Amino acid sequence: MPSHTSISAGELQTTARRLPKSLLYSIAAGIGGSGLDAVALESLRGARPFLGRAIAASNNQKEIPADRITTLDYHPVKLLSALARSHYMGAKKHTIDDLASRYLETGDFDLLHSWSGDCVRSLRMANRLNIPSVLEIPTWHRNKGKVKPNLTKSERERAAAGFPQNLFNKMLVSRQQVMEEYDRATLIFVLSEKARETFRIAGIPEEKLFTMHRGVDVARFTPAETPSEKFRAIFVGSLIKRKGVHILLEAWRKAAIPDGRLILLGTLHPEIEPFIEQYGGDDVRVSGFVRDVPSLLRQASVHVFPSELEGSAKATYEAAACGLAQIATRESGDVVIDGENGWIIPPNDVDALVEALRAAHADRDQLVRYGQAGRERVVNHFTWDHFRERLLDAYDLAIRRTQ
Secondary structure, three states: OOOOOOOOHHHOOOOOOOOOOOEEEEEEEEEOOOOHHHHHHHHHHHHHHHEEEEEEEEEOOOOOOHHHEEEOOOOHHHHHOOOOHHHHHHHHHHHHHHHHHHHHHOOOOOEEEEEOOOOHHHHHHHHHOOOOEEEEOOOOOOOOOOOOOOOOHHHHHHHOOOOOHHHHHOOOOOHHHHHHHHHHOOEEEEOOHHHHHHHHHOOOOHHHEEEOOOOEOOOOOOOOOOOOOOOEEEEEOOEOHHHOHHHHHHHHHHHOOOOOEEEEEOOEOHHHHHHHHHHOOOOEEEOOOOOOHHHHHHOOOEEEEOOOOOOOOHHHHHHHHOOOEEEEEHHHOOOOOEOOOEEEEOOOOHHHHHHHHHHHHHOHHHHHHHHHHHHHHHHHHOEHHHHHHHHHHHHHHHHHHHO
């Protein structure tokens, strides 16, 4: 397992953690639900004893008392919901940020926990008041591992736009604002070694990076009693190019697995429809969005996730918990270890994926071994209890760094 951060282990004391007396948590998503909303709830479960205030777009749960949560349900920003999604989301992020900054200014909070794109003003306030902070990154560094100038051509054009477009552009969260957040945060949460690498490339100091793997409910996601007799490969996630679904469809057709079936579980986006038409067939099933993901994972033989960019793909945790071997990319996160619980392939490499699919089909005993190793890995390292322990370690480290 990679360490939380590259600094000396002595900074993470074996004595009692230093934890905040009053945490301010802010996120432009919801609390409770799926995706980031679920991560927010798990974070607040860990922080509940010292949660001072949470600010979120919505509240979809009843476990954390509503009187400790401020939402945008009745905020005037909701009047902008008819705008383009990017502008409305940007407006909500700026609103969350402004509210958090005002709360910090009261002096009632001693730690800020927020998300990338949601907190440049509140981080400025935290710095002014010497309040430690942790910044969550849902995927990678904003530059995605590339070296970029201070202002790109499109950013210069956006800045020079006239009325009324300039008003809409101001609603967006700029790359420069995100860069400032990176500089101002005490600690930055990275979800995988690949994500950490993108920050290294951008020159972010290693000591600011804290590896924050996610978690999975291992009581809900459990292995099948017996392996599937037929070979079924499954993909779970949005059916988009970024997640490599078009590569998977082409590779599946080229692999020509006898009596095999490919199951695509997730919302179908228009950009994938031409590939369904070209490479689909009776052995490819698009199941769409379903709520009972565990039951479908238990019917599969292998989970395939050839994404080119993720923070730490939720589906890889869930598939491992269900005892599935996996074919994934390094860009998908740290759950899959090549040769231990699955196959790691390069992104956008059809031939490598064909080879991995054929290898998975050829050795069913290896599939079982990989699946058992994957289940053991998440049970030992990636439950939500592990996640909350890592979170408290991060809070402790951020406080010690500031003091």
